[in-house]
Amino acid sequence: MSRSNEELKGVTLLGNQQTQYNYDYTPEVLETFDNKHPEQEYLVTLDCPEFTSLCPKTGQPDFGHIIIRYIPRIRMVESKSLKLYLFSFRNHGDFHEDCVNIIMKDLVKLMDPKYLEVVGLFNPRGGISILPFANYGDADHQDMVKARLMANMQNQ
Numbered sequence: 001m002s003r004s005n006e007e008l009k010g011v012t013l014l015g016n017q018q019t020q021y022n023y024d025y026t027p028e029v030l031e032t033f034d035n036k037h038p039e040q041e042y043l044v045t046l047d048c049p050e051f052t053s054l055c056p057k058t059g060q061p062d063f064g065h066i067i068i069r070y071i072p073r074i075r076m077v078e079s080k081s082l083k084l085y086l087f088s089f090r091n092h093g094d095f096h097e098d099c100v101n102i103i104m105k106d107l108v109k110l111m112d113p114k115y116l117e118v119v120g121l122f123n124p125r126g127g128i129s130i131l132p133f134a135n136y137g138d139a140d141h142q143d144m145v146k147a148r149l150m151a152n153m154q155n156q
Contacts, residue, residue, distance in 0.1 A: 003033075003036075007033065007034055010031055010033065011031055011033055011081075019080075019084070021084065021087055022087070022088040023088070023091045024088060024091050024092065025088050025089060025092040025102075026084075026085065026088040027088075027106045027110075029081055029084045029088065030077060030078075030082065030085050030106065030110050031077075031078040031081040032075040032076060032077055032078060032110060033075070033076055033078055034074065034075065034076070035073065035074055035075065038072070038073060041114065043069055043070070044071075044072060044076065045067065045068070046067070046068040046069075046077075046079065046082060047065075047067055048065065048066040048067070048068070048082075048083075049065045050065075051063070051064045051065060051066045051086055051089065051120075052064070052090050053089040053090065053092050053093070053094060053096075053099050054090075054091060054092060054093040055095075055125075056093035056094055059093065060125075062096065062122060062123070063122070063123045064096065064099075064121055064122035064123060065121040065122075066086065066100070066103065066119070066120055067118070067119040067121070068103070068116070068117070068118050069116070069117050069119075070107070070111070070113040070115060070116040070117070071114040071115040071141070072113055073111070073112055073138075074112070075110070077107060085106070096120050096130040096132050097120075097130070097132040099120065099132075100118045100119070100120040100132040100133070100134050101118075101132075101134045103118045104116060104117070104118040104134040104135070104136060105136075108136050113136075114137070114140065114141055115135070115136070115137045115141040115144055115145070116136050117134065117136075117148055118134050118135070119131070119133050119152070120132045120133070133149070135148055
């Protein structure tokens with residue numbers, strides 16, 4: 001069951017050899033495609049081990065690992081656009097907790113998923129690792145929101 005050109009018309013970055021890299025926060029780069037299985041609840045995990053941003057006070061680079069998990073509804077995020085979006089944080093000055101929440105809110109706005117979570121596993125600076133977790137769920141997934149939040153509190 002391959003995708004038609006009509007289904008792929010909003011996917012402009014994938015396969016594009018003229019990719020432009022934005023060095024400042026650019027949520028507009030995010031693209032979506034249709035979920036061909038909206039009747040099925042399933043989990044999509046996106047593992048982004050090379051996330052970088054800047055400390056808002058010192059301007060020093062911060063390095064982290066971002067994990068995004070979501071249960072799609074109708075729209076799904078296209079992975080190359082997600083890569084370019086995450087790359088756009090490279091010169092963005094914000095705290096780790098802010099970055100994780102911004103990513104979560106941007107993806108919820110983009111896709112309207114049933115459930116979405118973003119985990120940040122940031123490298124230590126000054127001897128302290130910061131591991132923020134943010135999640136969202138629609139009305140049918142509020143129990144999952146609470147359960148996943150509690151599970152992350154126990155794992156850390």
